[in-house]
Amino acid sequence: MDMNPAAVHDMLYALRDPAGLPFFPWAFWGVGILTFAMHFFAVAVMIGGAGVALYGVRQDNPYWRKLGYAMADVSKIAVSVAIVLGVAPLLAVQVYYDPMWYTSNVLSAYWVITFVLALIVAYSLHYVFYFRNKKREGTPKSLWSLGGALLGYLLVGFIMHSLGYQTLSPEKWLQWYAPNGVVDNSGTKLHDFNVIRYVFFILLSVPVIGTYLMAYATYWSTRKDQDAAYLEFAFTLGRKLAMVGAAITTTLAIVYLATLPEKLHAFQTSLWAALWVIGALLPALVAWRAGKAGYRCGYRPFIVAFVGMLLIAIAREMLRYYAVIPYYNFMDYKVNLDWFTTDVFLFTFLVLGFSTLGYLLTVVWKAGKTEGVYEASPIMHVWARFNIGLMVFWTAVYFLLMTIRSF
Amino acid sequence: MELISLYPTWYDPAMGSGYWIALIATIHVLFSHTSVGAAIFFAYLVNKAYREDRPELLEFVKKYGIFLLIFSYVMGSITGPGIWYSTTVGSPKGISALIHSFVWKWATEWVFFVIEVVGVYLVIYLVGKVDKRTHTYIAFIFAAASYATMMLILGILSFMMWPGSPEWFEKGGTLYSFFGQNTFAQLMIRTGFAMAVTAVVGSIIASAFKDDALKDEVLRKLAGFGLLGVSIMIGTYFWYVQTVPANALEVMHNRMPSWFAPAIIATFGLMLLYFIVALFNTRLLTPVIAGAMVVVITVLGLFPEEITRESMRKPYVAGQYVYSNQIIARDVPGMGIKAELPKVEKYGILKVHPFLPDNLRTVTAENKLAVGKQIAVVMCSNCHQVTKTEGIRPLTDYFGGETNVDRIKRYLKGTVVAGNIMYMPRIPLKEAELDALATYIAHLNGDNAKTLAAK
Numbered sequence: 113m114d115m116n117p118a119a120v121h122d123m124l125y126a127l128r129d130p131a132g133l134p135f136f137p138w139a140f141w142g143v144g145i146l147t148f149a150m151h152f153f154a155v156a157v158m159i160g161g162a163g164v165a166l167y168g169v170r171q172d173n174p175y176w177r178k179l180g181y182a183m184a185d186v187s188k189i190a191v192s193v194a195i196v197l198g199v200a201p202l203l204a205v206q207v208y209y210d211p212m213w214y215t216s217n218v219l220s221a222y223w224v225i226t227f228v229l230a231l232i233v234a235y236s237l238h239y240v241f242y243f244r245n246k247k248r249e250g251t252p253k254s255l256w257s258l259g260g261a262l263l264g265y266l267l268v269g270f271i272m273h274s275l276g277y278q279t280l281s282p283e284k285w286l287q288w289y290a291p292n293g294v295v296d297n298s299g300t301k302l303h304d305f306n307v308i309r310y311v312f313f314i315l316l317s318v319p320v321i322g323t324y325l326m327a328y329a330t331y332w333s334t335r336k337d338q339d340a341a342y343l344e345f346a347f348t349l350g351r352k353l354a355m356v357g358a359a360i361t362t363t364l365a366i367v368y369l370a371t372l373p374e375k376l377h378a379f380q381t382s383l384w385a386a387l388w389v390i391g392a393l394l395p396a397l398v399a400w401r402a403g404k405a406g407y408r409c410g411y412r413p414f415i416v417a418f419v420g421m422l423l424i425a426i427a428r429e430m431l432r433y434y435a436v437i438p439y440y441n442f443m444d445y446k447v448n449l450d451w452f453t454t455d456v457f458l459f460t461f462l463v464l465g466f467s468t469l470g471y472l473l474t475v476v477w478k479a480g481k482t483e484g485v486y487e488a489s490p491i492m493h494v495w496a497r498f499n500i501g502l503m504v505f506w507t508a509v510y511f512l513l514m515t516i517r518s519f
Numbered sequence: 520m521e522l523i524s525l526y527p528t529w530y531d532p533a534m535g536s537g538y539w540i541a542l543i544a545t546i547h548v549l550f551s552h553t554s555v556g557a558a559i560f561f562a563y564l565v566n567k568a569y570r571e572d573r574p575e576l577l578e579f580v581k582k583y584g585i586f587l588l589i590f591s592y593v594m595g596s597i598t599g600p601g602i603w604y605s606t607t608v609g610s611p612k613g614i615s616a617l618i619h620s621f622v623w624k625w626a627t628e629w630v631f632f633v634i635e636v637v638g639v640y641l642v643i644y645l646v647g648k649v650d651k652r653t654h655t656y657i658a659f660i661f662a663a664a665s666y667a668t669m670m671l672i673l674g675i676l677s678f679m680m681w682p683g684s685p686e687w688f689e690k691g692g693t694l695y696s697f698f699g700q701n702t703f704a705q706l707m708i709r710t711g712f713a714m715a716v717t718a719v720v721g722s723i724i725a726s727a728f729k730d731d732a733l734k735d736e737v738l739r740k741l742a743g744f745g746l747l748g749v750s751i752m753i754g755t756y757f758w759y760v761q762t763v764p765a766n767a768l769e770v771m772h773n774r775m776p777s778w779f780a781p782a783i784i785a786t787f788g789l790m791l792l793y794f795i796v797a798l799f800n801t802r803l804l805t806p807v808i809a810g811a812m813v814v815v816i817t818v819l820g821l822f823p824e825e826i827t828r829e830s831m832r833k834p835y836v837a838g839q840y841v842y843s844n845q846i847i848a849r850d851v852p853g854m855g856i857k858a859e860l861p862k863v864e865k866y867g868i869l870k871v872h873p874f875l876p877d878n879l880r881t882v883t884a885e886n887k888l889a890v891g892k893q894i895a896v897v898m899c900s901n902c903h904q905v906t907k908t909e910g911i912r913p914l915t916d917y918f919g920g921e922t923n924v925d926r927i928k929r930y931l932k933g934t935v936v937a938g939n940i941m942y943m944p945r946i947p948l949k950e951a952e953l954d955a956l957a958t959y960i961a962h963l964n965g966d967n968a969k970t971l972a973a974k
Contacts, residue, residue, distance in 0.1 A: 126522035128524070129524070129615045129618075130855065131851075132619065132854070132855065134693070140622070195597060199599070199600055206614075207622050213607075217611070224608050225539060228598065228601040232597050236593060290879075295875075298530070299529040299608065448691060450693055452693055453621075453627075457623040457624075457627045457630075461626070461627070461630050472657065473637070475649060476645070479649050485650060486653070488653045492653065493653070499660055500659050500660060503660065514703050517699055518698065518702075518703045519700075
C-alpha cells in the first residue's frame with residue numbers, strides 16, 4: 113500500500129541534508145538541467161555512433177565501411193565525453209533531490225554497483241574493437257566487442273533510467289523496501305521502470321547521430337583531400353536518420369505523455385509536455401530544411417538538435433517537479449550562503465574554464481581543418497599563455513590560502 | 520512523528536558495503552594518481568623533446584598516453600563517479616554531507632577535469648599535427664588541470680577525517696572546512712605517491728622499448744621521478760600523522776589488522792629498491808616485473824592504506840559529526856546542524872527511523888528477532904557483518920559465543936549504549952530495543968554454536 117502524502121512529506125523533509133546548500137537551489141537546478149542536456153547529447157552520439165558503426169563496418173559499400181569505422185571512433189570518444197559531462201548532473205541531483213536520489217539508489221544497490229562494473233566492461237570492449245581494427249579498413253575483426261560494448265551501454269542506460277524513474281514515486285518506497293512488512297535489505301531489485309520512456313531516450317540517439325553526420329560532412333567539406341561523394345553519402349544518411357528518428361521519437365514522446373499515471377495528468381496539459389514533443393520534433397524540421405544545402409549545410413542541424421535536447425531536459429525535470437510537488441519542493445531547501453566557494457567556482461567556470469576549453473577546442477578544430485601541421489597564429493600563442501597564467505594564478509591563491517589556514 | 524534522516528540500509532552479506540567502497544576507491548586511487556603524475560611528467564618530457572629536438576621522447580609520451588587513456592581515463596573516470604555510487608548505497612548520509620558542503624568545490628574540480636580529459640586527448644593525438652609551441656602549451660595546461668583536480672579533491676577527502684580547522688563547527692563555510700594542515704600534508708603525500716606510481720606504471724611501457732638507449736634514458740628519468748616521489752611521501756608522512764586527531768592515531772596503531780603496517784612498509788621498501796635498480800640497471804626491468812610491481816603497490820600498499828583511512832575516522836564518516844551508522848552525532852552551529860542522537864535517545868530508533876514498516880515499530884514477543892535484526896542492520900552493518908560469522912568484523916566475534924540475553928544486554932549497555940568505545944558510535948537504545956538486539960545476537964551466537972557443533 114502506498115504511503116499517505118503527509119507521511120511522504122515528513123519522510124522527505126527529514127531526509128534532507130541539514131547542511132543546506134551553499135547557494136540558491138534554482139542555480140543548482142539550472143546547472144542540473146543544462147548539464148543533463150549536454151551529458152545526454154553525448155550519450156546519444158555514443159549510442160547512435162556505435163549503432164552506425166556496428167551496421168556500417170559490416171557492409172560491402174566502401175562509404176558505409178569508412179563511415180562505420182569513423183563512427184566507432186566518434187562513439188568511443190563520446191563515451192569519455194558522456195562520462196565527464198555526466199558528473200555534473202549527478203552532482204546536481206544529489207544537491208536538491210538528495211532524498212529521492214539516495215533512496216532510489218540504496219533500494220537497488222546491487223544494480224548501482226553493476227552500473228559501474230558494466231560500464232567499465234563495455235568501455236573496455238569498445239577499446240578492444242579499436243585496437244583490433246587500427247587500420248580502419250577491410251573486414252572488421254572482433255565485431256563481437258563492439259556489439260558487446262553497445263549492449264553494455266544499453267544496460268547501464270536501463271539501470272540509470274530505472275534509478276531515475278524510481279525517484280518519481282516516493283509514496284511507493286516503503287512498500288518496495290519492506291513488502292508486506294518484511295524488510296528487504298538486499299538491494300537486488302529494480303523496482304520500477306517505463307519501457308516507452310526508456311526506448312524514447314535511447315532512440316533519441318537516432319536523430320542526434322543523424323544531425324551529427326550532417327555536421328561531420330560539413331566539417332570535412334573544407335578539406336581538399338576529402339571525397340565529396342563520401343561526404344554527400346554521410347550527409348544524406350544523416351538527414352534520413354534525423355528525420356525518421358525524430359518522427360519515431362516524437363511519436364514515442366506523445367505515447368509516453370498520453371500514458372502518464374493519474375497523478376501526472378496535470379502535466380499532460382501543461383506547456384512542459386508541449387516542450388517535450390517540440391524538443392523531439394526539432395531535428396526532423398531542421399534536417400528537412402537543410403535538404404537543399406547538401407553536405408555543406410552547416411552546423412545548424414546539430415545545434416538545433418541540442419536545443420531540442422535542452423527542451424526535453426527542461427520538460428523531464430518539470431515532470432519530476434510535478435511528480436513530487438505534492439510532498440516536496442526543492443525550492444525551499446535551506447541555504448547556508450557561502451560566497452567564498454561560490455566565487456571560486458564562478459571564476460573557475462566562467463573565466464578559466466571557458467577560456468582554456470575555448471582555446472583547446474579551437475586548436476583541435478583548426479588542426480582538424482589543416483592538411484599537414486597546424487601552425488598557430490601569434491594570437492593563439494598569447495591566448496595559450498593567458499590560460500597558463502590563469503592556472504598559475506589559481507594555484508598560487510590556493511597555496512596562499514592553504515598556508516594561511518595551516519600555520 | 521519525529522523522524523531523523525536515515526535512509527534505507529543496503530546490507531550485503533557477502534562482502535559488506537564497506538568493502539565495496541574500499542574496492543572501488545582503491546582502483547580509483549591507483550588510476551587517478553597515475554594520471555596526475557603522468558600529466559606532470561608529460562609536460563616535462565614534451566618540453567624537453569622540443570627544446571632538444573628529441574622526437575623519440577614524444578613517442579614515449581604517445582605510447583604511455585594511449586595506455587593511460589585506458590588505464591586512467593577509462594577505469595579512472597568511471598571509478599571516480601563509481602566512488603559516489605558506492606558511497607551513495609553504502610553511506611548515503613556520509614556522501615550527502617560532503618556533497619552539500621562541497622558542491623561548488625566538486626563543480627570546480629569538474630571544470631578542471633573536463634580540461635584534463637580534453638587535454639590528454641590533445642597531448643596524445645596532436646603529436647606531429649600542431650606546431651611545437653602549441654603542443655608544449657597544451658601539455659602544460661593538461662598538467663596544471665590534472666594537478667588542480669587533486670588539489671581540490673584533497674580538501675574534501677581531508678574533511679572526511681577532520682574539518683580543515685575547528686572554527687568550522689562555529690562559523691561554517693568552506694574557508695574553514697576545506698583548508699588546513701591535514702589537507703596540506705595529505706596533498707603532499709599524495710603528490711609523492713602520484714609521482715611514484717606514475718614511474719612504476721610508465722616503466723611498463725618504457726621497459727618494452729626495442730631501442731636500448733631510449734629505454735635506458737626514459738627508465739632512468741622515471742626512476743628519478745619515482746625516487747623523488749617516494750622521498751616526498753616519506754618526508755611528509757611524519758607531518759601528516761601530527762595533523763590527525765589522537766583517536767584516529769589510536770585506531771591506526773591498535774585497531775588495524777596486524778599485516779597492514781608491515782605490508783605498507785614493505786611496499787615503500789620495494790618501491791625504493793625498484794627505482795634504485797632502474798637507475799643502475801635498466802635491463803633488469805621488464806613489463807612483467809613492472810606490472811607485478813603495480814599489483815604489489817595496489818594490494819600491499821593502497822588497499823591497506825584505504826581501509827586504514829576509512830577506519831581512522833571512526834566513529835565518524837564525515838566532518839566529525841556524521842556517525843558511521845549515518846546518525847548525526849553532534850551539533851554544528853556554524854551550519855545550523857542539529858544532532859539526532861537526542862531524538863534517538865528520547866523516542867527510540869524504531870520510532871524515528873523513516874524506513875521501518877509499522878509492524879516493526881514496537882517490540883513484541885513475536886517480532887523481537889526481526890526487530891533485533893533490523894536494529895543490527897541499521898546500527899552496525901556499516902562496519903560489521905550482522906548475519907554471518909565471517910566477513911568484515913562479524914558481530915558475533917565480540918560476544919564470545921554468549922547466548923544469554925541478559926549478559927549481552929549488560930555488555931551492550933556498558934559499551935555502545937553508554938558510548939564508552941572511542942572508535943564506535945554511541946547507540947542509545949531504549950530498553951525494549953536493546954532486548955531485541957540482544958536476543959538477535961544471542962540467536963546468532965546460538966546458530967553459530969550449532970554450526971560449530973555440527974562440524
